[in-house]
Amino acid sequence: MAKVKKQPRPKALPPKGFRDYFGEDVRARKSMLDAIAAVYHQYGFEALESAAVETVEALGKFLPDVDRPNEGVFAWQEDDGKEGGDWLALRYDLTAPLARVFAQHRNDLPTPYRRFAMGPVWRNEKPGPGRFRQFYQCDADTVGSASMAADAEICAMLADTLETVGIPRGDYIIRVNNRKVLNGVLEVMGLDAGEARDAVLRTIDKFDKVGEAGVRELLGKGRLDASGAYIDGVGLTGDQAEPVLAFLTSKAAGTAATLANLRAAVGESPVGLEGVTELQTIADLLSAQGYGPDQIEIDPSVVRGLGYYTGPVYEAELTFEILDEKGRKRQFGSVAGGGRYDDLVKRFTGQEVPATGVSIGVDRLLAALEAKGRGASKSAGPVVVTVMDRDRMADYQIMVAELRQAGIRAEVYLGNPKNFGNQLKYADKRASPVAVIEGGNEHENGVVQIKDLILGAKIAENATLEEWKSLPSQYEVPRSELVSKVREIIALHEAG
Amino acid sequence: MAKVKKQPRPKALPPKGFRDYFGEDVRARKSMLDAIAAVYHQYGFEALESAAVETVEALGKFLPDVDRPNEGVFAWQEDDGKEGGDWLALRYDLTAPLARVFAQHRNDLPTPYRRFAMGPVWRNEKPGPGRFRQFYQCDADTVGSASMAADAEICAMLADTLETVGIPRGDYIIRVNNRKVLNGVLEVMGLDAGEARDAVLRTIDKFDKVGEAGVRELLGKGRLDASGAYIDGVGLTGDQAEPVLAFLTSKAAGTAATLANLRAAVGESPVGLEGVTELQTIADLLSAQGYGPDQIEIDPSVVRGLGYYTGPVYEAELTFEILDEKGRKRQFGSVAGGGRYDDLVKRFTGQEVPATGVSIGVDRLLAALEAKGRGASKSAGPVVVTVMDRDRMADYQIMVAELRQAGIRAEVYLGNPKNFGNQLKYADKRASPVAVIEGGNEHENGVVQIKDLILGAKIAENATLEEWKSLPSQYEVPRSELVSKVREIIALHEAG
Numbered sequence: 001m002a003k004v005k006k007q008p009r010p011k012a013l014p015p016k017g018f019r020d021y022f023g024e025d026v027r028a029r030k031s032m033l034d035a036i037a038a039v040y041h042q043y044g045f046e047a048l049e050s051a052a053v054e055t056v057e058a059l060g061k062f063l064p065d066v067d068r069p070n071e072g073v074f075a076w077q078e079d080d081g082k083e084g085g086d087w088l089a090l091r092y093d094l095t096a097p098l099a100r101v102f103a104q105h106r107n108d109l110p111t112p113y114r115r116f117a118m119g120p121v122w123r124n125e126k127p128g129p130g131r132f133r134q135f136y137q138c139d140a141d142t143v144g145s146a147s148m149a150a151d152a153e154i155c156a157m158l159a160d161t162l163e164t165v166g167i168p169r170g171d172y173i174i175r176v177n178n179r180k181v182l183n184g185v186l187e188v189m190g191l192d193a194g195e196a197r198d199a200v201l202r203t204i205d206k207f208d209k210v211g212e213a214g215v216r217e218l219l220g221k222g223r224l225d226a227s228g229a230y231i232d233g234v235g236l237t238g239d240q241a242e243p244v245l246a247f248l249t250s251k252a253a254g255t256a257a258t259l260a261n262l263r264a265a266v267g268e269s270p271v272g273l274e275g276v277t278e279l280q281t282i283a284d285l286l287s288a289q290g291y292g293p294d295q296i297e298i299d300p301s302v303v304r305g306l307g308y309y310t311g312p313v314y315e316a317e318l319t320f321e322i323l324d325e326k327g328r329k330r331q332f333g334s335v336a337g338g339g340r341y342d343d344l345v346k347r348f349t350g351q352e353v354p355a356t357g358v359s360i361g362v363d364r365l366l367a368a369l370e371a372k373g374r375g376a377s378k379s380a381g382p383v384v385v386t387v388m389d390r391d392r393m394a395d396y397q398i399m400v401a402e403l404r405q406a407g408i409r410a411e412v413y414l415g416n417p418k419n420f421g422n423q424l425k426y427a428d429k430r431a432s433p434v435a436v437i438e439g440g441n442e443h444e445n446g447v448v449q450i451k452d453l454i455l456g457a458k459i460a461e462n463a464t465l466e467e468w469k470s471l472p473s474q475y476e477v478p479r480s481e482l483v484s485k486v487r488e489i490i491a492l493h494e495a496g
Numbered sequence: 497m498a499k500v501k502k503q504p505r506p507k508a509l510p511p512k513g514f515r516d517y518f519g520e521d522v523r524a525r526k527s528m529l530d531a532i533a534a535v536y537h538q539y540g541f542e543a544l545e546s547a548a549v550e551t552v553e554a555l556g557k558f559l560p561d562v563d564r565p566n567e568g569v570f571a572w573q574e575d576d577g578k579e580g581g582d583w584l585a586l587r588y589d590l591t592a593p594l595a596r597v598f599a600q601h602r603n604d605l606p607t608p609y610r611r612f613a614m615g616p617v618w619r620n621e622k623p624g625p626g627r628f629r630q631f632y633q634c635d636a637d638t639v640g641s642a643s644m645a646a647d648a649e650i651c652a653m654l655a656d657t658l659e660t661v662g663i664p665r666g667d668y669i670i671r672v673n674n675r676k677v678l679n680g681v682l683e684v685m686g687l688d689a690g691e692a693r694d695a696v697l698r699t700i701d702k703f704d705k706v707g708e709a710g711v712r713e714l715l716g717k718g719r720l721d722a723s724g725a726y727i728d729g730v731g732l733t734g735d736q737a738e739p740v741l742a743f744l745t746s747k748a749a750g751t752a753a754t755l756a757n758l759r760a761a762v763g764e765s766p767v768g769l770e771g772v773t774e775l776q777t778i779a780d781l782l783s784a785q786g787y788g789p790d791q792i793e794i795d796p797s798v799v800r801g802l803g804y805y806t807g808p809v810y811e812a813e814l815t816f817e818i819l820d821e822k823g824r825k826r827q828f829g830s831v832a833g834g835g836r837y838d839d840l841v842k843r844f845t846g847q848e849v850p851a852t853g854v855s856i857g858v859d860r861l862l863a864a865l866e867a868k869g870r871g872a873s874k875s876a877g878p879v880v881v882t883v884m885d886r887d888r889m890a891d892y893q894i895m896v897a898e899l900r901q902a903g904i905r906a907e908v909y910l911g912n913p914k915n916f917g918n919q920l921k922y923a924d925k926r927a928s929p930v931a932v933i934e935g936g937n938e939h940e941n942g943v944v945q946i947k948d949l950i951l952g953a954k955i956a957e958n959a960t961l962e963e964w965k966s967l968p969s970q971y972e973v974p975r976s977e978l979v980s981k982v983r984e985i986i987a988l989h990e991a992g
Contacts, residue, residue, distance in 0.1 A: 010553040012599035012844040015574075015584050018547035020597050026543035042900050044878035044907030044926075047522035051514035051630045052548060052586075052616065053570070057506040074549070074584070076572035078511075088511050088570070090548075101516050103508035110925040112910045120548065124575075134547045145910035149889045153910070156893075288890035289897055348508040382540035393645045394784035397652075401785055404538050411540030414608045414641035414649070429606040430540075 017127025018134055024378055029366055032165055033118050033138060036360065039161045040116040040140045043153070048115040050097040052122075056087040058100045060347055074124045074133075090122035094139040095344065095357065102143045102355075103348030111144035118362070129325075132363075139338075141357025143345065148278050151176075151312040151340060151356045152285040158316055158336055158358055159295045165365065166374045167318060172335075175299035176314045178279050179339070181262055182303070184272015185247045188265075189240065199234045200244060205303045207248050216245060250300050255283045258298045265300075278312060312356065313339030322371040332368045336360040380493075381431035383410040383486055386424075387417035388439035395443070399436060399482060406483045408490065427453060433493060434486050438479075448482050450475045452489050513623025514630055520874055525862055528661055529614050529634060532856065535657045536612040536636045539649070544611040546593040548618075552583035554596045556843055570620045586618035590635040591840065591853065598639045598851075599844030607640035614858070625821075628859075635834075637853025639841065644774050647672075647808040647836060647852045648781040654812055654832055654854055655791045661861065662870045663814060668831075671795035672810045674775050675835070677758055678799070680768015681743045684761075685736065695730045696740060701799045703744050712741060746796045751779045754794045774808060808852065809835030818867040828864050832856040876989075877927035879906040879982055882920075883913035884935035891939070895932060895978060902979045904986065923949060929989060930982050934975075944978050946971045948985050 014020065021029070037047070056075055073092050078085030091097050094117045102113055118138040127133055140157065142150040155174050162172045182204070183192065191197045203218045210218065210225075217223035219241040222233035243265060250261035259280055266272025279298050286296050302315050318332040338358030345353035369375050383403055385396045396412045403410035413423045427435045437449040456473040477485045510516065517525070533543070552571055569588050574581030587593050590613045598609055614634040623629055636653065638646040651670050658668045678700070679688065687693045699714045706714065706721075713719035715737040718729035739761060746757035755776055762768025775794050782792050798811050814828035834854030841849035865871050879899055881892045892908045899906035909919045923931045933945040952969040973981045 009846065010551070010556065010596075010844055012554065012596050013551075014547055014554075014596070014600075015549055015551050015582060018549055020547070020601075021543075021545040023542040023544075026545045029545075030543075042903075042905050044880075044905060046519040047517075047526075048519070049517040049522045049525075051510055051516070053511055053514055053618070053630065055506070055509075055511050058508065058510075060506065074572060076570060086511060100506075100508050100510070104510075105516075110922055112922075114907065114910075122549070134549065142910060146912075147889070147910050149893065149908060150910045153893070153908070156897075285890050285893060289893050348506055350505065384540075393643070394781050397645065397649070397781060397785050401652075407538075409538050409540060411610065412645060412649075414610075414638060414643050414646045416642075426606055426608075 015133075017125075017132055019132060027379060028375060029136065029362060032362060032366060032369075033136070035165050036138050036161055036362075037116065037118065039157060039164050043114075043140070043157050045114040045116040045140050048098070048101060048117045049119065050091075050094075050101055050117070052090055052120070053088050054091050054097055054100065056089045058348075059089055059091065059096045072124055074122050092123055093121050094119070094137050094359065095141065095341070098139070098141055098143065098357075099344035099355075100348065102353065103345050106345075106349070106353075112150070113143040114140070115143070116140040136362040138360040138362050139357055141338075141355055143355040143357075144353055145356070146342075146354040148281040148312070149285055151278075151314070152282045152289075154338065154356055154358050155282070155296050155314055156286060156289060156291055158314070158360075159291060161360065162316060162336075162365075166369055167365075169295060171320050171372075172316055172318050173294070174296040174314055174316045175302045176279065176282060176296060176312060177298070177300050177302040178275040178312050179309050180271050180275025180278065180311055181266060181300065182247065182275075184266035184269035184275055185243050187269040187271060188267045189243050196234065200236075201303065203234055204244065204248065207301050207303070212245060212249060215248065216241060219244060248301050251298070255287075255293060255298050258300070259283070262298075262300060275311070282312060308341045308344055309339040310342045311340035313337070314358065316360075318368050320372065322368070332371065334361075335365045335368060378431070380409070380433050380490070381427075383408055383434045383436065383490075384423070384427040384430065384432045385410065385412045385436040385438075386420065386427075387413050388420070388437060389443070390417050392438075392443070395438070399438075399448075402483050403486060406487060408483070408486060428457075433490050436482065436486070442476075446479050447476050448479050450477060450482070450485050450489065454493050455489075511629075513621075513628055515628060523875060524871060525632065525858060528858060528862060528865075529632070531661050532634050532657055532858075533612065533614065535653060535660050539610075539636070539653050541610040541612040541636050544594070544597060544613045545615065546587070546590075546597055546613070548586055548616070549584050550587055550593055550596065552585045554844075555585055555587065555592045568620055570618050588619055589617050590615070590633050590855065591637065591837070594635075594637055594639065594853075595840035595851075596844065598849065599841050602841075602845070602849075608646070609639040610636070611639070612636040632858040634856040634858050635853055637834075637851055639851040639853075640849055641852070642838075642850040644777040644808070645781055647774075647810070648778045648785075650834065650852055650854050651778070651792050651810050652782060652785060652787055654810070654856075655787060657856065658812060658831075658861075662865055663861075665791060667816050667868075668812055668814050669790070670792040670810055670812045671798045672775065672778060672792060672808060673794070673796050673798040674771040674808050675805050676767050676771025676774065676807055677762060677796065678743065678771075680762035680765035680771055681739050683765040683767060684763045685739050692730065696732075697799065699730055700740065700744065703797050703799070708741060708745060711744065712737060715740060744797050747794070751783075751789060751794050754796070755779070758794075758796060771807070778808060804837045804840055805835040806838045807836035809833070810854065812856075814864050816868065818864070828867065830857075831861045831864060874927070876905070876929050876986070877923075879904055879930045879932065879986075880919070880923040880926065880928045881906065881908045881932040881934075882916065882923075883909050884916070884933060885939070886913050888934075888939070891934070895934070895944075898979050899982060902983060904979070904982060924953075929986050932978065932982070938972075942975050943972050944975050946973060946978070946981050946985065950989050951985075 073089040075087055075089035077087050116139060120134050121137050122134050125133060155176060158174055163169060186192050186197055191200060203215055207215050214223060218233050219236045220233045223231050225231050247265045250258060250265055252258045252261055259276060262276045266276060283298055302313055315334055316336040317334050321329045322332050324330050336358055340356040342352055342354045385399045387396055400410040400412050413426060433454050435451040435453055442448055452473040459473055475485060569585040571583055571585035573583050616630050617633050618630050621629060651672060654670055659665060682688050682693055687696060699711055703711050710719060714729050715732045716729045719727050721727050743761045746754060746761055748754045748757055755772060758772045762772060779794055798809055811830055812832040813830050817825045818828050820826050832854055836852040838848055838850045881895045883892055896906040896908050909922060929950050931947040931949055938944055948969040955969055971981060
């Protein structure tokens with residue numbers, strides 16, 4: 001061997017904010033992604049998988065956090081031997097790459113282009129408990145359609161998707177708003193551009209957290225937040241702030257009443273009226289298809305942080321309560337959101353291309369199902385064929401081959417076979433349903449011992465002596481009946 | 497709108513060496529990954545999904561290209577406000593993260609730990625035609641088993657996997673060698689460490705490309721390669737090089753004869769003899785399980801470039817010929833490889849942990865199936881419900897909802913409906929089997945027009961006038977029969 005200089009040992013840890021997913025967690029996510037993809041596909045969307053890496057130039061400055069438009073991504077410069085290499089970055093969402101792909105391939109792709117994409121995205125943010133810097137998104141977008149039917153369809157598909165993955169009607173609500181309505185309100189206020197407008201938008205986005213009174217303070221002088229820090233306000237007078245609050249609180253009992261309130265809030269603003277009409281169209285389409293206001297509703301308090309939305313915006317919220325880390329009840333909150341963004345492709349081509357789409361936060365949705373006890377059922381571990389005689393490894397391998405051919409997950413114990421107890425501990429750790437034992441005596445007599453580990457564990461836990469006697473958990477069967485006996489035991493547990 | 501400063505438009509291109517995958521390509525890869533995962537799972541392996549990002553420290557210097565141990569990864573430094581942030585990098589394979597994960601979680605994981613992983617890896621290499629900087633790997637490893645049964649099992653599983661994804665017996669060969677045998681040969685030569693040894697190893701790795709004569713030249717003075725460049729040799733005399741060549745060419749007809757040749761080549765070297773015995777064990781186990789030398793064979797010419805292998809190494813090669821870009825016949829070559837690496841976890845813990853595993857190059861395997869015409873069958877496009885009357889969008893949406901509920905992929909045309917020809921062109925581009933048409937007249941009469949686009953295309957291509965008359969490709973049916981008629985047409989094409 002080559003001589004290696006002594007170096008300090010590397011730490012066996014992932015970078016801060018990254019984590020590993022094991023066995024059942026990987027399986028649960030995969031099965032959710034498959035279910036979502038099936039709905040998207042059924043709706044006519046086509047898969048797209050772009051690379052994790054894009055040029056910073058192509059990603060643009062539409063970063064998730066509008067307060068820090070240059071931060072939030074993992075980026076590095078290509079080494080081109082000189083100093084002029086491209087800056088590359090990990091994608092922070094799946095929408096920016098879609099805009100690049102559509103601009104690049106627009107002459108070959110069908111228009112409208114309906115695509116779905118699923119995969120990890122990366123955010124260079126300060127990690128915290130439960131906040132990770134890599135997480136999955138699962139998007140569907142329609143590029144090249146200005147029709148409100150495209151937005152309505154995305155909302156309907158989102159409802160279908162949530163119900164498909166196990167969130168029943170009543171446990172979620174998809175709330176729909178329109179940026180144009182808000183722009184109309186700002187127009188009426190004389191705030192249709194500039195820093196004050198952006199500050200008002202950011203404040204509105206906090207409505208969910210701080211409520212009407214909180215927004216009123218933040219639009220005015222400012223507010224002491226829960227942590228005791230003082231947050232500066234936008235500096236509007238009470239009168240100036242009123243139209244914003246009227247807008248935010250214009251949700252009424254029933255779609256027609258809400259739309260009437262919004263119509264009043266936008267006054268004569270053309271863009272505002274256009275927005276209200278668009279919401280009306282969406283509401284009519286969804287209602288005609290049988291989606292009720294308990295599934296999808298117009299709600300003017302939905303703003304969504306991203307700067308690039310230009311029309312309808314929507315957000316799916318789970319309405320059931322869960323217990324947080326401290327055992328307090330709280331609503332689970334948002335698991336998906338999206339909207340119309342008509343300017344993203346224009347950055348590349350100069351031509352406006354209307355587009356609308358949704359992104360599902362898959363990891364949050366999984367956490368919600370887990371919290372509700374509706375997570376995927378655990379799959380069984382493998383049958384473990386133990387090694388009693390290490391010279392007969394080939395015999396044991398033939399046993400697992402037979403089991404696998406019969407569709408039964410199985411493996412030979414491959415650790416050091418010396419200590420038999422370790423082999424059973426291993427089987428236990430793997431959640432094995434069955435262990436197979438064939439020592440020298442069994443081999444001579446042409447039999448195998450088959451241990452029902454699930455029943456064994458149950459008996460060990462709480463059986464009476466009588467039950468113990470009447471419920472044997474180990475069987476001696478002829479070698480030729482290995483597969484059928486194992487199958488019988490597994491079927492028994494699957495049934496019960 | 498806010499005023500935006502005029503900026504040059506970004507280029508709508510992915511970074512060099514990265515690419516996008518669309519629709520059917522995504523589906524084909526996913527279905528291959530699912531098939532491979534099913535085999536791995538059946539063998540008792542558990543899924544692991546680590547993040548794309550690791551610390552450079554954890555990844556270590558076992559980079560794929562031993563000639564450039566510090567290069568080959570995409571890396572950047574964390575911004576910690578000072579200058580001391582961690583260096584992070586995209587993983588270049590799935591083995592280095594596994595070593596980190598096992599070291600980190602070794603007290604909680606079962607031992608042996610059988611895990612599989614699939615996902616993209618990244619290499620910061622010069623891109624070229626067909627050479628991408630992001631590609632998929634699909635690995636299975638057994639960590640914590642020193643048994644040759646673990647290596648034999650991986651080889652058997654690799655054979656099963658290749659046959660499962662569509663490479664029949666006879667179209668692939670898994671070749672097995674052992675690093676210890678090679679080390680024995682080098683020991684006999686007095687080259688058991690240092691630069692000369694590394695140079696000999698690198699040379700041996702080229703045996704596949706340059707053959708016996710080429711290796712002889714490269715071990716000696718050097719060689720003019722195909723491009724006309726002169727490659728310096730290692731500088732051994734002919735006598736010195738002889739044992740290496742004897743080793744490389746020791747494959748004989750039949751495993752027993754090959755092993756006898758190897759035994760002769762390693763002479764009295766203890767490590768060499770250990771290696772031959774290990775190969776014998778693997779061969780015996782596989783033969784007992786019914787794997788023939790037409791599936792898995794001992795072949796001393798397999799070296800594999802990675803510096804970290806310590807025992808058995810294996811490689812799967814596809815043996816059929818394909819036509820390359822220039823229409824020349826060539827063998828497809830390697831699609832998977834792996835081996836035993838007993839030192840990777842030790843970097844973290846100081847304790848040696850035996851491990852062995854394989855990596856399948858999924859993109860290459862897909863390309864091979866494609867080249868053989870055995871790629872996944874194309875899935876049908878969606879039924880397209882056209883828009884004849886844009887005020888009745890809700891009616892069209894209800895039609896697609898009915899079709900989807902019947903399990904039929906369907907969508908409403910969401911582009912500008914003004915030009916009906918564009919709607920049919922769109923359906924064509926989507927490979928739609930059926931278009932549905934309901935104009936004002938149809939609506940009044942309670943009927944819909946259903947156009948069989950597949951038959952329509954066939955007729956348009958090559959029908960005689962008689963056929964044209966006898967094979968109508970458009971049907972008028974009552975609105976209530978929409979779903980059943982569409983289903984009938986699709987079933988007809990699926991059957992034929």
